[in-house]
Amino acid sequence: MTSTSTRARPLQIGSLSLDVPVVLAPMAGITNTAFRRLCREFGAGLYVCEMITSRALVERTTETMRLISHHESEVPRSIQLYGVDPTTVREAVTMIVAEDRADHLDLNFGCPVPKVTRKGGGAALPWKHDLFRGIVTEAVNAAGSIPVTVKMRTGIDKDHLTYLDAARFAQDAGVSAIALHARTASEFYSGHSDWSAIATLKEAITDVPVLGNGDIWSDSDALDMMYQTGCDGVVVGRGCLGRPWLFGDLAAAFRGEPQRFRPGLGQVIDTFRRHAQLLAEFFDSEERGCRDIRKHVAWYFKGYPVGSDLRTRLATVESLEQLDELLASLDASVPYPGDDAEGPRGRSGHPKRPVLPEGWLDSHVIAGRDAHDIHEAELNTSGG
Known part of the structure; x- marks a missing residue:
């Protein structure tokens, strides 16, 4: 319920x-x-x-x-x-x-x-x-x-x-x-x-x-x-x-x-760009900030009409100027896509047998x- x-x-x-x-x-x-x-x-x-x-x-x-x-x-x-x-x-x-x-x-x-x-x-x-x-x-x-x-x-x-x-x-x-x-x-x-x-x-x-x-x-x-x-x-x-x-x-x-908050693509672009800028400030390096934002590309644009070629280029971006050029090619007027942008994200994996030290479970005392x-x-x- x-x-x-x-x-x-x-x-x-x-x-x-x-x-x-x-x-x-x-x-x-x-x-x-x-x-x-x-x-x-x-x-x-x-x-x-x-x-x-x-x-x-x-x-x-x-x-x-x-x-x-x-x-x-x-x-x-x-x-x-x-x-x-x-x-x-x-x-x-x-x-x-x-x-x-x-x-x-x-x-x-x-x-x-x-x-x-x-x-x-x-x-x-x-x-x-x-x-x-x-x-x-x-x-x-x-x-x-x-x-x-x-x-x-x-x-x-x-x-x-x-x-x-x-x-x-x-x-x-x-x-x-x-x-x-x-x-x-x-x-x-x-x-x-x-x-x-x-x-x-x-x-x-x-x-x-x-x-x-x-x-x-x-x-x-x-x-x-x-x-x-x-x-x-x-x-x-x-x-x-x-x-x-x-x-x-x-x-x-x-x-x-x-x-x-149900963001259109323009709002997602703005947030993604701000995240990249904050990362550049955090690392005190535009290059490191741009390398780090790459891992976020698939998460931010989940469900939005961003082609695989552009996603690949975003995931290899090396500078904020290059990032701006790529983002400018997107149609910022695209509305929120609904459920396609929601739901699980990130790692999931499969159940696996836990790996423990030999005899770990024999006692509660170390x-x-x-x-x-x-x-x-x-x-x-x-x-x-």
Whole structure:
């Protein structure tokens, strides 16, 4: 059953109050300052940077320090950390707090990528109760008054679910909210997420907000998730690829307002061009900005009459001048194409057997070979 008249309550995450209960999910190579600024211009909510590896942050690598930068217009500032060692996570959080680099911190326990899970990281990590509790506890203690949240998957596979135990540990440790991507690691991004797990989590966790993630492609999907699960807010990932205006639709929907953004091709062109400009500013390089905008071409122009030859040329653009020439060849008067421009986008993949360290599932306690493998899992790989 769908509720199309839901008027959401503000979302309180620790000291942060969000008028609209919407969070941009961290996505590697996507949710940099440029994209966050663009989404914020259309809507409201909390916009989280792409995942930062705690070890790289402590080592102050050049790329990591650039990734955690925020434009002055970004308030509140949000950073997601990935870590496998409680001490390193504590050091990373301590650094962020001491240097006043964020107003909100999220911990990633949802990465399903085999090269991470085979070492015990990402979505595999909550299976080890002591390690999970150690990381969350150290982060919360080091953060002080800055709210810390966690994002996780339902488990490793359907026979090894972790989300309920992990959520209780996180609640006891003092996190300010828990977000659940309602898929297991083995499901990757395939099929449809199991929203019933979000409802189950909401029933189990009563002290902090529960946020739902998975298959929110439109404002009506967000309303449906809230209505069906009772969750306190939604986390939006792939649904906003090439559609930063989705956050405007979500804000309107949650405020009970009727307007929706249905862009003609001219509006898409303008937004795409602004995204490219913001990327050039972010990278401090027009060439890098143009290289990065290439990956967004198919998402922005999904459903619009843009021929394959022109799409190919846009996907190899090298300068803003060249980009302008190509965009000028499009008919900006073409109206919004309807359903062809909507629906799923981004990676999906197929279910796969999760790759884990040998003997990982034998115990919920980290020991021996596990302790060696886990430190090799701290890679610059995002997802969840």
